[in-house]
Amino acid sequence: MASTWRIGELCRRTGLTVRTLHHWDHVGLLRPSARSSAGHRLYDEGDVDRLYRIVALRELGLPLETIGGLLGDRTPGGPELAELLGDHLAHVERQLAALGGLRDRLATLVPLVRSAGGATPVDLLAVIEEVSRVDDTVRNYFTPEQLAALDERRARLGEETVRGVQDEWPTLIAQVQAELDAGTDPADPRVRALAGRWMELLEAFHGGDPGLRDSLYRMQAENSEQISQQYGGPSPALIDYVKRSVAAG
Template identity: 60%
Template sequence: MARFTGLTVRTLHHYEDVGVVVPSRRTASGHRLYDERDLRRLYRVVALRDLGLSLESIRTLLADEVDLAGLLRDQLDHVRRRLSALRALRTRLSTLVDTADSAGDIASTDLLALIEEVSQMEETFANYFSQDQRARLEQRREERGQRVIDAEIAEWPQLIARVQDEMDAGTDPSDPRVRPLARRWTELLESFHGGDEGLRDSLYRMQRENSETIRERHGGPSPEMIAFIERANAAD
């Protein structure tokens, strides 16, 4: 049976011990004998294991004690949560690697401080965006491509600086010089939320409630600058 299925003898013995696949008979010398029904059951166990189900869940399932569809839905939710966590970890690691690469030889104390800062950012982000929203954002990231996203991120400091220059010069928000800046500001925001009202509202709420931290640590816009852009868009 081990040779036929590709499983190890130890695995077959373990399946018997936990009661998911018990051989129908034994020889006089104690060797296990599996019939066709045992083989079909074993294939079911292997298929369910491939879906990530535990042996205990499989045992009760094959005894017709649980609902298969409900069990699979629960497993799908579990997999989605794991994927979301892995995507968040991948984003965090990518940020750390990019920073370390650009900085060259980075001291361990500086790297630990950077890891702490990125973790805090991730925690703050999770407080405002649901798991489903974070999954949609990750899907948008994959669809749009990292190169496009990196270019837009790099554009923000330049755009913020240009808007600040106009504010410092006392330019009226309705001035024709400001309107293209305001339109580009809106385009960059829309590239993030993709027109999804829930994502947009979560983004705006996070900005409002953390504006000082975002401005100090990441060079984000001030509330006055955001109000300036809103007036410019209203006048367009």
């Protein structure tokens, strides 16, 4: 028997709001396939597939009017979904390291969809939830103006430079962690050189803007455990070690 979801359950599973789904229903972007005997909206597996497409295209920066024109009445599943997941993945990989969880989910789904010709509603619901959660986290710490400034700096630096900075972080974190584990004095020249590079990479992110820097530090401080577990980010002890090394410089 095909699965169906009421609007409240769909919102709980995806992180979207009832107001958002009502609006998308009103403008004809996502209309539920059925109603219960009591008149409640019921969303089926095809609706979940369409919902994922809407969320993914919105993440790629398209307005709702354009999304509606692109989707039309297309049948869910198949190669089209694989292509959309691939585009979504490429977009996510250009974003901040905080989006790593979403990137990993999509990286898993793309080959599955390409090989199997579709993704299960459970998979798509999980991706939608991840998109909503990460978006909310970023908006809690950065203003729209700050995010626009980050996009502008990213475009100015170029994707190759940004990717190089992102790829360098895991190695640098491991090198500093090794010195901390070995009990090396933070004033040691070797640690000071690593701490100096650490600060250079941070500045590549905030560009010397004190507001961006403070927002970044606050996000790290308030989500340090989650960042460390999910994205391999530095622990509070490691950050303190770097700060002591910089202060000793």
